[in-house]
Structures are given as C-alpha cells and as structure tokens.
Amino acid sequence: MPATIKFNVGGTIFEVAQDTLRSKSADTLLNVMLERWTQNPCEPQFIDRDPELFRYILAWYRDDGCILLPITISKAEILREAEFFGLPMAACDIETDVTELGQMRKRILEVDRQRLQSSLNNNSNNNSEKSRASTTGLWQARLKEIHEEMAEDLSVRCSQTLETAVGQCLAQKAIQQMQGQSSCYLFKGDCDQSDWLSAVSWDALNTKEVLTRELARSGYSIRSLSAGAVGIAQQ
16 A cells, blocks of 8 residues: 555646645545545546645645745635635634745846846937936836835735734634523633734724634624624524
8 A cells, every 4th residue: 555645636646645644634525535545546536626726735734734825825715725625724824925025026126127227228328318317217216116016015915814813713712602602792801911812903894704704604693893892693
C-alpha cells in the first residue's frame, strides 16, 4: 500500500501523505475519500474544484490548521472551499500576506522608472530642459499616486479582514452561549480586557454579513446588533 494518495483536482494532480490527512478530523471529505481509496486503490481521486484554491486546503492539513494567503485570493473563497471539504476552519485561521503589496509596488515603480527614464533620455537628446522637467514631475506624481493607491488598498483589506474575524468570533461565542436557551445577548463590556473583541466595533456591515451567515448554519439569527452588543435568537 503506497504511503501517499493522489487527487485530480480540476485536471491538476496533487499528492499528499496519508498520515497528513489522518492527522485531522476523520469526518472531512478528503479523509472519507482516503478511506474508500485504501479499500480499492486506483487512479487519482477526482474532485471537481479549483486547483488554485485546493493547494490552500492541503496547506491547512500540513501547517497545523493555519493558512497564509496571497492578496489575490480572498478569505471568503477559502472558507467556501473549507465548507465544501468539511473542514472546521474559521476566519482567524487564515492570514493574508500583505508583504506582497510592497513587492507589487516595487515592480510597478520599476516599470514606471524604466519608462520615464527612457523618456528623459530622449528628451536629453533633444536638449529640451522643459521636457525633462515635465517628465521628472510626471514621475514624482506617479510615485505619489502609487503610494496612495497601495496604502488605500492595504487599509481596505485589513479592515475587511478584521471585520470578518469579528463576525466569526462573535458567532462562535454566541453559539456556545446559546446552548439550551432560546435567546441570549453578548455585551462588549462583559469581555475581558485582554480579549481583542473589547477593542473593536461589532456593527460593521461585513461583520453583520459574516455573523448572519455563521449563525444561520446553526439555526440562529441576529435579534439586534450595535457597536458593543449583539442579541441572538433561534430561527
């Protein structure tokens, strides 16, 4: 019996150690497929999903339940895949590699620098001081524009990530507190000062959407929501 199993995900072959899959919950889809495969080993097991996202599902198995995403892939995409594969994954298990923003900015700046330098050289050949000054000003303006765009993008992504995490964690706390009750309330003031939830707002639109979705999976809904309190009830 081979020590590994192969999956054909959307036409891309992935090979993973059987022990890696067995290190997690036996109820996940990949574990179920593994057990069936060991009874009758054959061709790679086909899964009709996106191979680009599947590599991060395997990363969850391999890296102790943690995932580091590039900025080109959203947490929502990975959480959707995790739900399909039956993984007990939460938004707080996923981090976004914001260092890529700096690398992208450097690449953009380098391309712009090369283009503008070429323009400067051409102007120099034409002995046009006015043109050289104009091109230099254009370069400086472009640098400022890229810096502002990157800063805004990073700010938006960080804000969305935080709001998603708030919704996920509030849902977990509410579901735990709802055991045996028809309704309950969570208050920011009841949180320990060391709990990061006590330092953030609870009523962001993205937080509400995540909280609504997570509660619905367990048969609950939001009764009320404010910056520092949330009411939960059975549907």
